[in-house]
Amino acid sequence: MATFEETEQDFNRLPDLPAEVFTAPLKKPDHVGDDWLEPQQTQYDSDDDAIWNDLFERQMGVLPGRAASAFMAGLQKLNLNRGGVPEFGKLSEDLTALTGWSVVPVPMLIPDHVFFWHLANRRFPAGNFIRTRETFDYIQEPDVFHDVFGHVPMLTDPVYADYMQEYGRAGWKAMRHNRLKALGSLYWYTVEFGLIEEKDGIKAYGAGILSGPTEVVYAIEAESPNRIMLNVDRVMRTDYVISDLQPTYFVIESFEDLYRQTVERDFDKLYRNLGPGFTYANTAVIDVDYVVNRGTLEYTLRGGRGSGAKPV
Ligand SMILES: [Fe+2]
Numbered sequence: 001m002a003t004f005e006e007t008e009q010d011f012n013r014l015p016d017l018p019a020e021v022f023t024a025p026l027k028k029p030d031h032v033g034d035d036w037l038e039p040q041q042t043q044y045d046s047d048d049d050a051i052w053n054d055l056f057e058r059q060m061g062v063l064p065g066r067a068a069s070a071f072m073a074g075l076q077k078l079n080l081n082r083g084g085v086p087e088f089g090k091l092s093e094d095l096t097a098l099t100g101w102s103v104v105p106v107p108m109l110i111p112d113h114v115f116f117w118h119l120a121n122r123r124f125p126a127g128n129f130i131r132t133r134e135t136f137d138y139i140q141e142p143d144v145f146h147d148v149f150g151h152v153p154m155l156t157d158p159v160y161a162d163y164m165q166e167y168g169r170a171g172w173k174a175m176r177h178n179r180l181k182a183l184g185s186l187y188w189y190t191v192e193f194g195l196i197e198e199k200d201g202i203k204a205y206g207a208g209i210l211s212g213p214t215e216v217v218y219a220i221e222a223e224s225p226n227r228i229m230l231n232v233d234r235v236m237r238t239d240y241v242i243s244d245l246q247p248t249y250f251v252i253e254s255f256e257d258l259y260r261q262t263v264e265r266d267f268d269k270l271y272r273n274l275g276p277g278f279t280y281a282n283t284a285v286i287d288v289d290y291v292v293n294r295g296t297l298e299y300t301l302r303g304g305r306g307s308g309a310k311p312v
Helices: 046-062 069-077 088-099 112-120 144-156 158-176 180-192 213-221 255-264 267-273
Strands: 102-106 123-127 195-198 201-204 226-229 248-252 291-293
Touching: 046 144, 046 213, 069 144, 069 201, 088 102, 088 144, 088 158, 102 144, 112 123, 112 158, 123 144, 144 158, 158 180, 158 255, 158 267, 180 248, 180 267, 201 213, 248 255
Parallel strands: 102 123, 195 248, 226 248
Antiparallel strands: 195 201, 226 291
């Protein structure tokens, strides 16, 4: 049996997780195998398709001028506006032709080592369900709208597509060092809540921003949040907020730069230097930061979500 360390070089096989490697305990549904993939995509009905269409239309009211040009181009290339929840077979066919990625259905959040394995093999796991009218505005568990509308268009960008694969390859190493939180922070501040500098201003490319109506406007225009140029070491030491608008966003100058920073960093060395917790609060601005906008933090200081504070 290969050791966990050896499997870091061989992404064809899924490793057995050694007992000393920490991962969140998730109960595997009986109908999925070790790969956690659903045997088939859910057959969505017309109500489900109408929810997709309404969510799509709402986002299109706020995204132009605020979403990264790579994201808007990806929506076009994949024809995600053809109506209803996309069929993963057709979607994967189009995506594979562009960057070699495919989209695969999963029942729920999946274990970290399985998630990393799929990414390392250019498979993007997407929720096999859609939110209801009751949870139209906010759901905690990522559904097919968040996963497909939010994440998949970016996978049409060749450099970003390579970055996501590298992220998956980096995963098992973080688990071996028990530093998943640090690598998770990098995912959070790039893949979910990343901003990019474009010629005509800062735009959003993170799926957590792009799949909801409020944070798109807040992340780009509000005075509250800090906007800081991304440095991988700094980001991996920074705490983040899961269920509210972010107090701080990190801005990349290009996907090439993000890719380079990630592949060139010796993560073994970094993990050996990192403590188990985070060094910086999610509101912190530190002296080595290249600050694009220093935020007022008004929204966060007033109490954020649930306090009635305006996302200004
Ligand atoms: Fe996501």
